[in-house]
Amino acid sequence: MKCWTRRQFGCLAGAACLTALAPRASKAQAKSRVVVIGGGIGGATVAKYLAASAGTIEVTLVEPKSRYTTCFFSSLYLAGIRSFESLTHSYEALAQNYGIKIIHDYAAAIDPAGKTVALKSGDTLSYDRLVLAPGIAFKFGTVEGYDQAATEIMPHAWNGGPQTELLRRQLESMEDGGLFLIAAPPNPFRCPPGPYERASLVAYYFKQFKPKSKILILDAKDSFFEQDLFQDAWTRHYPGMIEWLPGQFTGGVQSVDVKDLSVKTEAETFKPAVVNFIPPQMAGELAQQAGLAGQSGWCPIEPTTFESKLQPGIHIVGDAINSGEMPKSAFLANSQAKICAFAVAAALTGSDRSAPHLFNTCFTFLAADDAVSDAIALAPNGDAIKISEILISEVGEDAELRRQVVQAANGWYTAFTHDVFG
Ligand SMILES: Cc1cc2nc3c(=O)[nH]c(=O)nc-3n(C[C@H](O)[C@H](O)[C@H](O)COP(=O)(O)OP(=O)(O)OC[C@H]3O[C@@H](n4cnc5c(N)ncnc54)[C@H](O)[C@@H]3O)c2cc1C
Incomplete structure (x- = not known):
């Protein structure tokens, strides 16, 4: 059995880390x-x-x-x-x-x-x-036509703030029946489930207010994190509304034109109503x-x-x-x-200085009452930090369990932001 010193135990419990930092230097x-x-x-x-x-x-x-x-x-x-x-x-x-x-x-x-x-x-x-x-x-210049100025027309909304508000306004003002295009970036990027959670939640909004609208994800990758969970949710909650095209089919986005709001792959040009372009990072x-x-x-x-x-x-x-x-x-x-x-x-x-242990728990929303989670334990291993354990929600879990994850996620947000800013 692994035994902890009182100092280490306090750190695992969270707030007591603060006192463990107390130095030996004199006042x-x-x-x-x-x-x-x-x-x-x-x-x-x-x-x-x-x-x-x-x-x-x-x-x-x-x-x-x-x-x-x-x-x-x-x-x-x-x-x-x-x-x-x-x-x-x-x-x-x-x-x-x-x-x-x-x-x-x-x-x-x-x-x-x-x-x-x-x-x-x-x-x-x-x-x-x-x-x-x-x-x-953001690596501007990797896709022709997408530069800093283009973010005002095709927001990435990958930093919280005015970009998120801009994207919301665009979604509100688009007509029912329009196309919402998400360009998903290559690895590695901030928040691996993020683009697909965004597609799910925009679909949730469309389902209520603009049910004829569609979502197209043009991905730079051929697969994505928690893909089975997302695709299962898209079939259950939003049948026919979300289409995902992997990079190997389209070659990824080649260029964008902010003047006529078009997005080009090797074979096709798309004319969406709203573009959420998430650039390489x-x-x-x-x-x-x-x-x-x-x-x-x-x-x-x-x-x-x-x-x-x-x-x-x-x-x-x-x-x-x-x-x-x-x-x-x-x-x-x-x-x-x-x-x-x-x-x-x-x-x-x-x-x-105690031996470092890292944890990650990520909650991902698929709909307002349907969320999944992943929990990862990590530790330094030689020159890098490696995953030691991983636990992810599964396809087919019952609706009550998913509702409980929604509650846990909301509780996590409050406690977590208090830990950072409170
Ligand atoms: C859509 C989306 C959903 C996400 N969902 C989750 C989730 O559910 N769970 C989760 O754990 N993570 C999630 N993430 C990821 C999470 O937001 C980031 O991993 C996290 O914000 C990274 O923190 P950071 O401190 O590295 O960067 P940030 O939080 O971006 O902070 C960087 C700060 O540095 C400042 N700055 C930059 N340059 C300078 C400078 N030269 N001088 C002074 N200040 C500067 C910026 O103004 C900014 O405030 C999500 C991300 C996105 C985009």
């Missing part, structure tokens, strides 16, 4: 300075868990937005099941309860030798350790610019500390990392952030 010592760039799920969690470490670390969080809107559960907003407000979170509790200095600015450049961060406003921040959680950037821009991303476009990290393999003293968490077997999810960004906070505190103050 008279000068505070160490940690700058965290990016106040999304990964960055806000690192900042909170570090700031709670008995006050010997001064934490500054740099994030341009004054409020953060989650992209998880955003397809529920598109379906009219959740309000936009319910997805939006402020930074007030992080500042007030944990003393984190929040700077609403954009980090423009990093100087690893001088240990400084230049902000867009012109200010400079000095740090002892830097943590980066910039999320994703890579680590956030600052990571690229600072030389923290490798050739893959993602940032290689040490699996037990989340320290960059390319730049010592800088840690990276969340979707920006080269995640290997880890899906790019909010749950994992939060899990990685706690391990990273331990590692940074240990490096700065000599506090203990």
Whole structure:
């Protein structure tokens, strides 16, 4: 039987991790300075868990937005099941309860030798350790015609916020009988079940308000995560409404034209009413610019500390990392952030660092009362983080069980966002 020390047990229970970060340094010592760039799920969690470490670390969080809107559960907003407000979170509790200095600015450049961060406003921040959680950037230019400007006509809605609202407005104003086209990206990308959950929930909306409308998914891939669960749900809930075309049949999207709202594959041109173009992805821009991303476009990290393999003293968490077997999810960004906070505190103050364990639980909605889940346990294994156990819902589960998963998902959202921002 595996035995846990009281410290480890507390960490598994969650909140007690905060006290486990308490350092051995005396109060008279000068505070160490940690700058965290990016106040999304990964960055806000690192900042909170570090700031709670008995006050010997001064934490500054740099994030341009004054409020953060989650992209998880955003397809529920598109379906009219959740309000936009319910997805939006402020930074007030992080500042007030944990003393984190929040700077609403954009980090423009990093100087690893001088240990400084230049902000867009012109200010400079000095740090002892830097943590980066910039999320994703889009590989514009890989599909002809799809650039930053095109996102205003064909939204990706793959970051929460104005893009999600734009897509909702487009869905509301389209005529019944129109085509909604989703271009799904190649691996790896943020939230593997995301494009297919979006198709399911938009179909849920169409079924009520625009029942003659259709959904076409033009995929860059030949298969996708939880495919059997999705295809089963599409047959049960939305017969004849959703068509999925794998990359091997179409060659994927070759080009788009925002002027006449057309999408071209090798053999066909489509003229949808609404296009949700989800581009290929890579680590956030600052990571690229600072030389923290490798050739893959993602940032290689040490699996037990989340320290960059390319730049010592800088840690990276969340979707920006080269995640290997880890899906790019909010749950994992939060899990990685706690391990990273331990590692940074240990490096700065000599506090203990426990062996990392990572978990991912993802809830996926197929309809308002039908959701599935997957649970994954992961641990460092040599140079990478590997899956040790995986449990996924199955086709044919009874409706009551699926309703219970919906309830669990809603409970998870409240508890999880409180853990990050509360
Ligand atoms: C449709 C959809 C559904 C999803 N559903 C789920 C789900 O059910 N469960 C789940 O676990 N995950 C889900 N995800 C994935 C989840 O949202 C991401 O994995 C998570 O947000 C990653 O966190 P992050 O901190 O890496 O990035 P983000 O949360 O995107 O945060 C990055 C932050 O960095 C800031 N930033 C970027 N550059 C700079 C800079 N230079 N200076 C300062 N700040 C900067 C940005 O403003 C942003 O706030 C979903 C995603 C999508 C798109």
